Amino acid sequence: MVKLGEKVPDFTADAYEAGKFRKVKLSEYNGKWVVLFFYPLDFTLVCPTEITGFATKEQEFKKLNAVVLGASTDSNFSHKNWFERDLPNVKFPVIADTTHHLSRLFNVLKEDQGIAYRGTFIIDPEGVLRYQVVSDLSVGRSVEETLRVLNAFQSGEFCPLEWKPGQKTLGKV
Numbered sequence: 001m002v003k004l005g006e007k008v009p010d011f012t013a014d015a016y017e018a019g020k021f022r023k024v025k026l027s028e029y030n031g032k033w034v035v036l037f038f039y040p041l042d043f044t045l046v047c048p049t050e051i052t053g054f055a056t057k058e059q060e061f062k063k064l065n066a067v068v069l070g071a072s073t074d075s076n077f078s079h080k081n082w083f084e085r086d087l088p089n090v091k092f093p094v095i096a097d098t099t100h101h102l103s104r105l106f107n108v109l110k111e112d113q114g115i116a117y118r119g120t121f122i123i124d125p126e127g128v129l130r131y132q133v134v135s136d137l138s139v140g141r142s143v144e145e146t147l148r149v150l151n152a153f154q155s156g157e158f159c160p161l162e163w164k165p166g167q168k169t170l171g172k173v
Contacts, residue, residue: 001104001105001106001107002105002106002107002129003129004129004130004131004132005128005129005130006128006129007126007127007128007129008026008105008123008127008128008129009026009105010025010026010027010127011025011026011101011102011105012024012025012026013025013071013095013096013097013101013102014076014095014096014098015069015076015079015093015094015095015096016076016079016080016083016093016094016096017091017092017093017094018090018091019080019084021076021080022093024069024093024095026123026127027127029067030125030127031065031125032065032066032067032125033061033064033065033066033067033122033123033124033125033150033153033154034066034067034069034121034122034123035054035061035066035067035068035069035120035121035122035123035146035150036069036071036106036120036121036122036123037050037054037068037069037070037071037118037119037120037121037141037146038070038071038072038097038102038103038106038108038116038117038118038119038120039051039070039071039072039116039118040072040110040115040116040117040118040137041072041073041074041115042072042074042078042079042081042082043078043082043086046137046138046139046140047072048086048087049140050118050140050141050143051070051087051090051094052087052089052090053140053143054068054070054090054092054143055087055089055090055091055092056143057143057144057147058091058092060147061147061150064147064150064151064154065125066150067092068092069092069093069094069095070090070092070093070094070095071094071095071097071102071103071116072094072095072096072097072115072116073096073097073098073100073103073109073114073115073116074096074098075096075098076096078096079094079096097116100114103116106119106121106132107119107134108134110137115137117134117135117136117137118134118135118136118137118139118140118141119132119133119134119135120132120133120134120141120146122146122149122150122153124153130153131149131153148163148164148165151164151165155169156172156173157169157170157171157172157173158170158171158172158173
């Protein structure tokens with residue numbers, strides 16, 4: 001299990017991306033920030049709101065030298081069917097963690113159901129886990145908060161409560 005402040009082991013995973021199946025390797029994103037988010041299941045109520053939220057803000061993440069990766073324990077075939085039918089505007093890779101390797105690595109697997117809790121992780125350009133938030137199944141996360149935290153890390157400074165880009169920081173880290 002990877003812990004905050006540790007280098008995330010390189011991994012390769014099956015993914016669905018914009019109409020195609022492919023392998024995703026963490027090391028292909030060396031030099032970029034990686035926002036990895038886990039969601040419980042395809043074809044559910046809360047998950048499409050989160051996935052659409054990340055897709056809507058994908059260009060903002062790209063401006064911050066960040067890539068977005070989604071992940072659930074569903075298969076690539078489930079991803080393909082759901083995304084083509086209901087989420088055609090999602091262009092980032094969505095990992096099919098059918099072996100539960102990644103959900104265990106990031107400690108988000110709900111073992112009794114074989115699904116992932118809602119986990120959001122920010123990995124820095126050197127591959128170090130810098131941020132993690134995990135919540136139960138019923139409440140969606142805030143994409144705006146993820147962007148705020150990413151901006152804060154990139155400022156290289158101490159950032160106070162509710163800090164937003166352009167506001168005064170507390171000085172250099």
